[in-house]
Amino acid sequence: MQKNKTIKWGIIGLGNIAHKFANELQLVNGAELVAFASRSKENAETFANMYHCAKAYDSYEAIMKDDTVDILYIATPHNSHAELSLLALENNKHVLCEKPIALNYPDAEKMIAASKKHNKFFMEAFWTRFNxxxxxxxxxxxxxxxxxxxxxxxxxxxxxxxxxxxxxxxxxxxxxxxxxxxxxxxxxxxxxxxxxxxxxxxxxxxxxxxxxxxxxxxxxxxxxxxxxxxxxxxxxxxxxxxxxxxxxxxxxxxxxxxxxxxxxxxxxxxxxxxTNGMGYTYEIEECHQCIQNNMIESQLWSHQNSLDLIKIVDEVKKQIGLDFPV
Missing domain, CATH: 3.30.360.10 (Dihydrodipicolinate Reductase; domain 2)
Structure with a gap:
């Protein structure tokens, strides 16, 4: 991607964190919020009106077909992170996915593999790393x-x-x-x-x-x-x-x-x-820098970092007996 080109964002999953992220996007030079997606048309339109955004989709699949969107911020509940990230990458979208990257290590592996296969930037949104x-x-x-x-x-x-x-x-x-x-x-x-x-x-x-x-x-x-x-x-x-x-x-x-x-x-x-704003601005700027330099991962929070961390989380889950339904 051409350097200094405006990077156009779409947001999937419209809860409290999506509000925070949308506000932070407005503080970053070169970022433009162009689309929201929710399973509720009313919710999507409410967000779009609030942030003066032209597009509101009532399905996640629809926003992924929007060629004007460069990168998708996935802010849905944890159980859908893997599914939606994979779908976004397959539709040639860059992805910033909320933490945790997935509910288990095998799903995280698939997400990283898809980033490499489609040559698209992917990062788990561990914004603290950039604070x-x-x-x-x-x-x-x-x-x-x-x-x-x-x-x-x-x-x-x-x-x-x-x-x-x-x-x-x-x-x-x-x-x-x-x-x-x-x-x-x-x-x-x-x-x-x-x-x-x-x-x-x-x-x-x-x-x-x-x-x-x-x-x-x-x-x-x-x-x-x-x-x-x-x-x-x-x-x-x-x-x-x-x-x-x-x-x-x-x-x-x-x-x-x-x-x-x-x-x-x-x-x-x-x-x-x-911090500038709440602090999400720094991970947004990291996404921009990586995308503009044709990088598919951040050097500060890499694919391997995400895999290592979810492996640790999996061990904790095993020890405490926490098992999520598939």
Missing amino acids: PSFKATFENVKKGEIGQIHYINADFAFSAKGKNRNRLFDLKLGGGSLMDIGVYPLFLAYTLLGIPEKIHAQSIFHPSGVDAQTAMILQYSDAQAILYSGICHTSNMKATISGSEGRINIDTIWHMAESYTVVKNNTETKYSLP
Whole structure:
């Protein structure tokens, strides 16, 4: 694709996150929102009117046939990520798919293979990887600012009580804390320490069958990560990375933080890195850069990164006994 050319987006799956993403698209130079798709014509038209978008489709298949759409953002429930991503790639669309990439490793493999087969950009939407505070934290760790990492602690929990009919409590839709938000702490540990040698996980389950809360310990040769997710209560939502020479605290809410603190030699140094919008803008810009450079994957969050992470998630699922209906 020609560099600096406007990249035209379509959005599939019109829930709360689609609203956020549509707003963020308007903050990115070279991005144009041209189409929405929902199984409800009324919902699609409501979004289109709200964001001054000309096209509203009442089927996902229809938007994929629209030749004006360069890339599709897939924001549907987790159980349809694989199916819709494959269909989009087969229709020669680039794809940004919400996390988790899929409900299991085999489906993720198929999605990556389709990206390669059709030579189309595909990325799992782990927007935290492109957050300025996280990128700075990662670089500080990489250059040895806090020495060798020995311990990571990260939690992510919020209360969704009273919303038992929504997707978070629906096993068929891939609900529960692990798939929706537990992937964030796992992402942090994986990005900084890689694939663990051992995983220990336990959960408490909701009557609907989804995990209401999950605790995980990732064991490495010289480090441990203690991670947690929950959807029936709140938590501090902070992250700490402790090394032999100091530690880094990523402030609340850590996966979208605008600041972090380095604690070293009894001195605390706080760094502020305000985001443009909520922070989705950075993953959008990454998509643009990759597409304009004819790349089918990001170097910051690659196909292999997504495969590694879903393999870790699969092991956690196995240990806690979480099984999604096919």
